[in-house]
Amino acid sequence: MIESVPCCSFMCFRQWDLETLNNETIERETLLSSISINTAAEQDDTAQNIIVPNRRTASVSRVSISEDAAATLSFHDINYFIGSKIKPSKHRLKLPSLPCLKSQEYKQILFNISGRFSNGMNAILGPTGCGKSSLLDILADRKDRHGLSGRVLVDGLPRHPSFKYIVGYVVQEDIFTGTLTVRENLLFSANLRLSKTVSTLEKNARVSRIITELGLESCADTRMGTDFLRGVSGGEKKRTCIGMELVLSPKILFLDEPTTGECVYHGPINDIETYFSTLGYQCKLHDNPTDFVLDILIDANRTPETLAKLNDEYKQSSMHIEVLARAQQENNTENQELLQSTIVVEAAQALRTEIFYVSQRTLRNALRNPAMALAQVVVSIMIGFLVGLVFYDLKKTTDPGIQDRLGTIFFIVVNQIFSSMSAIEPLLQERVLFLHEYTSGYYRIQTFFIAKLVCDLFPMRAIPSVLFSAIAYFMTGLARTSGQFFVFLVTIFMACVFGSATCFFISTLTTTFCEILLLSSLF
Structure with a gap:
C-alpha cells in the first residue's frame, strides 16, 4: 500500500473535542501513519493541514444532513498525476524562448495512499511541497479528476455529488471581502449557506456565538482591511476565515495551514518518542516531540536510505496493519449506494x-x-x-x-x-x-x-x-x-x-x- 519514494510525510491523527477551537488539551489517538508523497522540494519549513470531522447537525447549501450522521472518512489507493504525457518536443515547435508553449511536465504527486480519519482532529504534517494540500483537495472533492485514481468513502459509502457543499474548507490564503467588517463577512456566509428554514435571528445568534468562541469580540465591527486600508491582524483574519466555515456546523471541516498567524498550543503526544526511539532516534530533553518528528522527516528527505528504512519499519508495525485493515474493511463494503439516506439535495436559497x-x-x-x-x-x-x-x-x-x-x-x-x-x-x-x-x-x-x-x-x-x-x-x-x-x-x-x-x-x-x-x- 505504501511505496518508498524520495519524500515521506507523516500524518498524526489526534482526538480533539472541537467545540470552540479554543481547547486547552489535545489527546493523542493511537493512530500514526506515514504516507509516500513525491516532491522536488526539500525545504526545512513545515506546514499543517487539519481535518476535523464533527458530529453536529448541519443544514447547508443545497443539502441538509440527518441528525445522526456519522463522520468517518477513508481513502484507498489514491494516486495523483499532474501535467501531460505528450512530449512537447514531438508535438510542438521547439521554441525554448517561449515557455508558455511548453506542456507541464508529467509527474506523479501522490503514490498509492490509503488511510482512515475517524471522529476528532486529524493532522497531516510534512515539509513544504510534499503534497499535503493536494491530498486535502482530493479528500474534500475539490480536485479535477483528471490524473486522479482511487476511492474516498464517507462512513463507508461513496461521496455524494454535493459532498463539497456539506463540508467546510479553510484554504491557505485568507479569502474575504476586505471592505466588510468581521461580522459582515460572517453574516454573508450565514445568509447564503445556511438553509432558508433558519431564521435571521438564529443566523445572527450563531454569528455572535462564533465571534465569541474565536475571540473576535474586540474587532467584530472592524473592517478586514485591503492593500490600502489597514484592518485586523493576520491572526484575526485567519480566525474570521475559519468562522465563515463554522457557521455551517459542517460535518467535516478541512483546514489548510490553519495556524498561520496564530499562537499555537503544542499538546502532548504520549507515545511518539518511544516509537522513534526503537528506530534509533532519540528525542532530546526539553525538545518538542512534533519538532522532533519533523526533523526526522526532513533528514529522511535528504537521505533515501533513511527514508526507505522508516517506510520499511512502519510497514511492519502493528499500527500500519491496523490502519490498513480498518480502511480495507470499509473499502470492501457491499453497500455502494450514495448517501441518499442522510443527504437530501435542496436549494439553500432562491x-x-x-x-x-x-x-x-x-x-x-x-x-x-x-x-x-x-x-x-x-x-x-x-x-x-x-x-x-x-x-x-x-x-x-x-x-x-x-x-x-x-x-x-x-x-x-x-x-x-x-x-x-x-x-x-x-x-x-x-x-x-x-x-x-x-x-x-x-x-x-x-x-x-x-x-x-x-x-x-x-x-x-x-x-x-x-x-x-x-x-x-x-x-x-x-x-x-x-x-x-x-x-x-x-x-x-x-x-x-x-x-x-x-x-x-x-x-x-x-x-x-x-x-x-x-x-x-x-x-
Whole structure:
C-alpha cells in the first residue's frame, strides 16, 4: 500500500473535542501513519493541514444532513498525476524562448495512499511541497479528476455529488471581502449557506456565538482591511476565515495551514518518542516531540536510505496493519449506494435571495471604496468638455456638417466603450473570491455576474453617461430636442453597458490584465 519514494510525510491523527477551537488539551489517538508523497522540494519549513470531522447537525447549501450522521472518512489507493504525457518536443515547435508553449511536465504527486480519519482532529504534517494540500483537495472533492485514481468513502459509502457543499474548507490564503467588517463577512456566509428554514435571528445568534468562541469580540465591527486600508491582524483574519466555515456546523471541516498567524498550543503526544526511539532516534530533553518528528522527516528527505528504512519499519508495525485493515474493511463494503439516506439535495436559497445578498455586498464594497466610481465620473466630465471643445458647435450645412457629425458620433461611441474597461480590474481582484465562494456553494455562477453587472450599471455607467451626454451633446451643437437627446443618451448608455459586458466576458478567459487589454482590442 505504501511505496518508498524520495519524500515521506507523516500524518498524526489526534482526538480533539472541537467545540470552540479554543481547547486547552489535545489527546493523542493511537493512530500514526506515514504516507509516500513525491516532491522536488526539500525545504526545512513545515506546514499543517487539519481535518476535523464533527458530529453536529448541519443544514447547508443545497443539502441538509440527518441528525445522526456519522463522520468517518477513508481513502484507498489514491494516486495523483499532474501535467501531460505528450512530449512537447514531438508535438510542438521547439521554441525554448517561449515557455508558455511548453506542456507541464508529467509527474506523479501522490503514490498509492490509503488511510482512515475517524471522529476528532486529524493532522497531516510534512515539509513544504510534499503534497499535503493536494491530498486535502482530493479528500474534500475539490480536485479535477483528471490524473486522479482511487476511492474516498464517507462512513463507508461513496461521496455524494454535493459532498463539497456539506463540508467546510479553510484554504491557505485568507479569502474575504476586505471592505466588510468581521461580522459582515460572517453574516454573508450565514445568509447564503445556511438553509432558508433558519431564521435571521438564529443566523445572527450563531454569528455572535462564533465571534465569541474565536475571540473576535474586540474587532467584530472592524473592517478586514485591503492593500490600502489597514484592518485586523493576520491572526484575526485567519480566525474570521475559519468562522465563515463554522457557521455551517459542517460535518467535516478541512483546514489548510490553519495556524498561520496564530499562537499555537503544542499538546502532548504520549507515545511518539518511544516509537522513534526503537528506530534509533532519540528525542532530546526539553525538545518538542512534533519538532522532533519533523526533523526526522526532513533528514529522511535528504537521505533515501533513511527514508526507505522508516517506510520499511512502519510497514511492519502493528499500527500500519491496523490502519490498513480498518480502511480495507470499509473499502470492501457491499453497500455502494450514495448517501441518499442522510443527504437530501435542496436549494439553500432562491436565486433572487442570492442576488440580493451578493448585490448588497458589491454595493457596500463600492461605497466604502469610492475611488473607482469617482474617477469614472471625473474622467467622463473631462472627456465631455474635451469632445465639446474639439467639435464645438458643428456646422448645420450638408458639407461638411454631415461628415463632422459622423466623425463626432463615431469618436464618442468608441470613447465610451473603451471607458468601460474600468470593469476589468474589480473582476480580476475578485476572481479568487468568486472561485472559492462558488466551489463552497455560496451561490450560483449566474448570481455573481448578474449582481456585478447590475451594481456596475448605476455608479459606473449610468451616472457618467448622463454627465457626459449633458456636456458633449449641447456643446457640439447636435439637434436640441428632448427626444433626440434621450436617444443619444440611451445610445451612449448602451455603448457603456456593451463595453462593460464585453470586459466581464474577456475577464473570464484569462487571468492577467495585459492579456485582457489585448483581447479587448479585438472587440
